[in-house]
Structures are given as C-alpha cells and as structure tokens.
Amino acid sequence: MSTAMNFGSKSFQPRPPDKGSFPLDHFGECKSFKEKFMKCLRDNNFENTLCRNESKEYLECRMERQLMAQEPLEKLGFGDLIDGKSDKN
Amino acid sequence: MGGLWPPAWRRVVFCGWPWSHVGRPTRAAERAEPCLRPGRSGPAGTEQGLRRLGAWRRPSPAEQPLRRPKSTNPYTRSQEEDWRRRNKTVLTYVAAAAVGMLGASYAAVPLYRLYCQTTGLGGSAAAGHASDQIENMVPVKDRIIKITFNADVHASLQWNFRPQQTEIYVVPGETALAFYKAKNPTDKPVIGISTYNVVPFEAGQYFNKIQCFCFEEQRLNPQEEVDMPVFFYIDPEFAEDPRMVNVDLITLSYTFFEAKEGHKLPLPGYSSNHQLSPPSNL
Numbered sequence: 001m002s003t004a005m006n007f008g009s010k011s012f013q014p015r016p017p018d019k020g021s022f023p024l025d026h027f028g029e030c031k032s033f034k035e036k037f038m039k040c041l042r043d044n045n046f047e048n049t050l051c052r053n054e055s056k057e058y059l060e061c062r063m064e065r066q067l068m069a070q071e072p073l074e075k076l077g078f079g080d081l082i083d084g085k086s087d088k089n
Numbered sequence: 090m091g092g093l094w095p096p097a098w099r100r101v102v103f104c105g106w107p108w109s110h111v112g113r114p115t116r117a118a119e120r121a122e123p124c125l126r127p128g129r130s131g132p133a134g135t136e137q138g139l140r141r142l143g144a145w146r147r148p149s150p151a152e153q154p155l156r157r158p159k160s161t162n163p164y165t166r167s168q169e170e171d172w173r174r175r176n177k178t179v180l181t182y183v184a185a186a187a188v189g190m191l192g193a194s195y196a197a198v199p200l201y202r203l204y205c206q207t208t209g210l211g212g213s214a215a216a217g218h219a220s221d222q223i224e225n226m227v228p229v230k231d232r233i234i235k236i237t238f239n240a241d242v243h244a245s246l247q248w249n250f251r252p253q254q255t256e257i258y259v260v261p262g263e264t265a266l267a268f269y270k271a272k273n274p275t276d277k278p279v280i281g282i283s284t285y286n287v288v289p290f291e292a293g294q295y296f297n298k299i300q301c302f303c304f305e306e307q308r309l310n311p312q313e314e315v316d317m318p319v320f321f322y323i324d325p326e327f328a329e330d331p332r333m334v335n336v337d338l339i340t341l342s343y344t345f346f347e348a349k350e351g352h353k354l355p356l357p358g359y360s361s362n363h364q365l366s367p368p369s370n371l
Contacts, residue, residue, distance in 0.1 A: 012290045017298040021305035024315050034268060034316050038253060047258045048265040049228075055266035059320070068300070074224045076299065077264030077322060 023067050030061040056081055223299070228262035229328040239342035240269055246347040247275050248309065253316070262325035264299065269317040269343060273309035280308045282348040288340045295327040296339065306348045 025031070037054040044050040056078045062068035073082050160166050236259055238252035253268040273279050283303045287293035302317040309315065319341070327333050 012286055012288075012293045014284055014286070014303075015298070016304055017301045019300045021307075022300050022302050022318055022320075024302070024307055024309075024317070026310070026313065026315060028316075031316065034318075037266065038268065041254055041257065045258075046254060046256055049230075049258075049260065049263060052263070055264075058266065058318070076320070077223050077226070079224060 019069060019071070022062070025062070025067055029065045030058055030067065033058040033061045052078065052081060223264065223322065226262045226322075226325050228260050229325050230260055232328045233258050233260055234323060234327075234336070235338050236265075236267070237338065237340045238267060238269070239340055241342065241344040243344065243346040246279065246281055246345055248273055248279065248281060248345060250343075250345050259323060261295070261323040261327040264320065264322040267319045267321070267341075269302075269319070270314065271307075271309060271317055271345070272314040273311060276311045278308055278310050280306050280348040281345045282306050283343050283345045286342040286344070288342065289336060291332055292327070292336050292339050295324040295330070295333070296341070297322055297324055303343065 033054070037051060037058050040051040040054045041047075048055075056073065056076075059068065059076060059078075060073075063070050073079065160169060235256055237256045238254065240250045240252050242248055242250050249270075249272040251270055253270050257265060257267055259265045271281075282305065285298075285301070285303050287296045299320045299322065301319040301321070307317075321341075323339075327336075
C-alpha cells in the first residue's frame, strides 16, 4: 500500500503473515510476560538478541492460553534456546 | 504506356501537351490532336472532354464478375493477380498478428504473475517460503539493523494506537518480537483492520512476518486496551544482497482502518495458496 506513484520504481507489496494473525489478548493473560520483555529491552538498549528468552516465554504463554497456534519452538527460531541457555549470544 | 490507358483518358492527358515541348510529339499526341483544334480549348473544350470522359464509365458489378483485372494486357494482368494474391497473404498475416496481440495481452496477466512468483521480483511472496527455513536459518551476527516502528490510524477510527518501543536492534536470521498497543476510548465496540508498510521498499521483501495482527479484523470493546505483538524476522539473505549494503534502518509502519461489519477484505498478494491459520480462540 505505498503511495509513491513513480513509474518504474518498485512499490511495496504487503504480504500476509506466515502463520496468520495473533488473536487479541483481551484479558491480558500474558501481560506480565510482555512487561518482562519490555523491561529487558529497555535495560539492554533495545537489543533483541539479549532478550530472546523473554520473547520465547511470552510466546509460550500465548500458546498455553490458546492465544497462538501451538508450534515447536524450533520452528519459531528459538532452537538454540531450548537446549542450553548457555549459548545465548 | 499507351496500352494501359483507355483512349479517352489519353485525349485528356495530351490536351495539356505544351506547344513548346522539345521533340516531335508521338503518334498518340497526333491522334489526340482534335483537342488541340480551335474550339477545343476553353470551357467548351473542357466540357466536351469531360463528356467523352463520361463515355467511359467504370464497369458495374452487374456487367462482369467482381475483381476482374483492370487491364487487358495479359502480362500486366498476371502481374495484377500476383499483387492481389500477395496483398491477400499480407492481409492474412496482419490479421493473424492482430489477433495474436489481443491474445497475448490477455495471457500476459497470469504469465506475469507466474513470473513474479518464480523470480520473487516486486516483493511478492516466493513459493516455498516455509517454516523449515526459520528452523534452519543462521543469524548473521555482524550485521545489526535498526528497526523503527510507526503507528497510524485512519481519520475515522478513534483508537489510540501506538508502538510500545520506538526502535529495536535485530540481526538478519533472528526472530524478534515487538509490541504495539491499542486502546478504544469510545463507548462502543469498534472493529479495526490494519495493514503495514516497510520502508525502504526493497528491504520489504526480506521482512518476513511470522505472525502479527494485520489483515484480520480486530475487535476492541469499549475502553479496552490490548497489546498487539508482531513476530518477525529479517531473511538472512538480506546480508548477501548487494543492494542492501547501505541499509541499516528499516521502518515498520502499521495503519489501522475501521472495518465495516460483514466486510471481507481480500488478502494482498497474488498467491492463493497462502492460507491463514484461523485464530485458535475467540
């Protein structure tokens, strides 16, 4: 949905997400995990690499509460976090 | 040349034969001499010439069959037939080319779609873009990209919609999570639907969303506030693209619109084999 009407320039094509849309967390069931994640981001200068554990926990919370389709964590890119938290770098 | 022209034409032509023409006029001119006689010039002369002209009229179709060769000379007649045949073949070729062009213009749409899908040009989703890729992708740790977030609302939608972090630093090949927050300050439930935009456009094809809150209706009850996560990653091939060498900042921009009840928006993208997983609850 780009508005750049230049002839010949590539315009942006939005793509639907791979796994669809997140259902809304109306009851705030995973809010605490989200707060933890946001705090981690703020402490680490918004570096995602250092807060991947927290994001994994948030997604696990969602999956437990049926707010997200169950997926093995490797498929979500958290393969390295499952086995050992040691190589979190 | 004499054979081509019917006699009356010859007279009209040679009427204009100038007196001062070098060299004796030919026998045809002498035959045409009657028109040079006095009384044959001026307006009266022209009329008589025209009348003579009128004596020769185009053979009507009733008198003889259509497409009779115009000449009586056998040599030129065969030549004329030859030309006619060639004209016919050329006409056939031209007509075939016109029909071919029309057909090609109709075929171009699905063919171009196919081409875009196979080459992945224009940011369209490449087939075979599966979750196996996520499993096996290796983060490119030395390439740090800053992602900034932007949130917009359409004028008719009264939600408060904003990102919960202004920026986040990711590397290609690593999945990342980001949050937006939306609040419905009105007293009525409102349904919104959103779309997104990634700037720069070329980087947009590397921006893959695993799951987000876009393109599906999201309903907010009165005075309700929710967190909206976006789970995404940048394709590791981003680091190998020479055009992306100078790209260090990607901006993700979401815009919410108000959705009307019962409206079903078509999903963007051409491929119809992109199935959305239905929400597991609600």
